[in-house]
Amino acid sequence: AQRVTQPEKLLSVFKGAPVELKCNYSYSGSPELFWYVQYSRQRLQLLLRHISRESIKGFTADLNKGETSFHLKKPFAQEEDSAMYYCALSGGDGNKLVFGAGTILRVKS
Amino acid sequence: DVKVTQSSRYLVKRTGEKVFLECVQDMDHENMFWYRQDPGLGLRLIYFSYDVKMKEKGDIPEGYSVSREKKERFSLILESASTNQTSMYLCASSLAAGGPKQYFGPGTRLTVT
Numbered sequence: 001a002q003r004v005t006q007p008e009k010l011l012s013v014f015k016g017a018p019v020e021l022k023c024n025y026s027y028s029g030s031p032e033l034f035w036y037v038q039y040s041r042q043r044l045q046l047l048l049r050h051i052s053r054e055s056i057k058g059f060t061a062d063l064n065k066g067e068t069s070f071h072l073k074k075p076f077a078q079e080e081d082s083a084m085y086y087c088a089l090s091g092g093d094g095n096k097l098v099f100g101a102g103t104i105l106r107v108k109s
Numbered sequence: 110d111v112k113v114t115q116s117s118r119y120l121v122k123r124t125g126e127k128v129f130l131e132c133v134q135d136m137d138h139e140n141m142f143w144y145r146q147d148p149g150l151g152l153r154l155i156y157f158s159y160d161v162k163m164k165e166k167g168d169i170p171e172g173y174s175v176s177r178e179k180k181e182r183f184s185l186i187l188e189s190a191s192t193n194q195t196s197m198y199l200c201a202s203s204l205a206a207g208g209p210k211q212y213f214g215p216g217t218r219l220t221v222t
Contacts, residue, residue, distance in 0.1 A: 009149065032209060043113075044152075044199065044213040086151060090209035095140050095159065097209050099152040 002027045002091045004100035012106045013077050021072040021103050023061075023087030032090040033063055033070040034097070039083045047072075047085070057081070077107045112136070113214035115200050121220045128187040130217050132200030138212075139205035141183035143167075143175065146197040146216070158183055159205065190221045 003026040013019055025031060035047040048056045050063040050070060061072045070087060087100040116131035132141065140159050144152040144167075154167030156175040164175050172194060176184045183202075187194055197218050201211040 004151075006151075034209070043215045044201075046210055049210065088209075095203060095205065095209055096142075096154065096157065097211060098154075099144075101149055101151040 002031075002089055002098045004087050004089050004098055006085075006087055006100035006103050008103045009101070010104045010106065012108060015079055015107055015109050016076050019072075019074045019077045019081070019105065019107075021085050021087075021105065023070045023072065023100060025068050025070065025087075025089050027068075027089060027091045029091055032094075033061070034088040034090070035059070035061055035070075035072050036086045036088055036099075037083050038086070044086070077105075079107045079109055081105060082107045113200055113202055113212050115198075115214040115217050117217050118215065119218050119220075121222065122187075122190050123222055124191060126187075126190050126221075128190050128219065128221075130185040130187075130198055130200075130219070132183045132185070132202075132214055133181050134183075134202040134212070135181065136202070136204075136212075137180065138202035139180070140203040140211075141177065142201040142203075142211065143173075143183065143185045144199045144201065145169070146199055152199065155185065187219075190219075192221050195219060195221045 005024045033050045037047040038044045086102045088097040113134045142157045143155040158177045174186045200214040203211045
C-alpha cells in the first residue's frame with residue numbers, strides 16, 4: 001500500500017530561521033515524490049518534484065530511499081512562506097497521487 | 110496557463126438533496142480527479158477519470174458518483190447529501206503523458222445542513 005506521513009500538523013518558526021517539513025512514505029517500488037503548496041485563498045499548486053532536483057522559492061527536497069523520506073527544507077524562512085504544504089507520492093499508477101495530511105507552516109516576524 | 114474552474118466557490122445544501130459539483134479544464138487534459146480536503150486528513154481521492162465516459166473509484170467513493178460526458182468536464186454527484194459530506198472539494202486535471210503533475214481548481218466549500 002502507498003502511504004505518505006507528515007508528522008507535524010503545524011510548524012511555527014521565526015523569520016530567518018531554517019525550516020524543515022518532514023515527509024515519510026511507504027511504497028515498495030520506485031516512487032515519484034512531490035511537494036504541493038496552498039497559500040491563503042489560493043489554489044493548491046506544485047512546488048517541486050524530486051526528479052527535477054530544482055530549488056523553488058529557496059526550497060529544496062532530497063529523496064532518501066534508505067530512510068523513505070522526502071523532507072522539504074529552506075535555510076531562511078520568510079513570512080510569505082506561510083502556507084499549507086502537502087507531500088505527495090506517485091507509485092505504480094503513474095497518474096495518481098497519494099497525499100499526506102499536510103503541514104501548516106507559520107512564519108512569525 | 111492551465112485553467113481548472115469549479116462551478117461554485119461556496120455551496121449550502123440540505124440533507125438528502127442531490128448535489129452537483131462541476132469542474133471544467135481548458136487544456137485538453139485526459140485525466141481528471143475529484144478530491145475532498147479535510148483538516149488533519151489531507152486530500153483523499155474520491156473518483157478519477159482517464160478518458161471520456163471512463164471513471165474509476167478512488168479511496169473514498171461511497172456516497173458519490175461522477176460523470177464525464179465531455180473531455181473538458183468532470184462532474185461530482187452527491188446522490189443524497191449527508192452532513193458528513195460537508196467538506197472542501199477539489200478538482201484536478203493532468204496530461205496523460207505528463208505523469209502525475211496535477212493542476213487544481215479553486216475548490217468548492219460544501220456545507221450540508
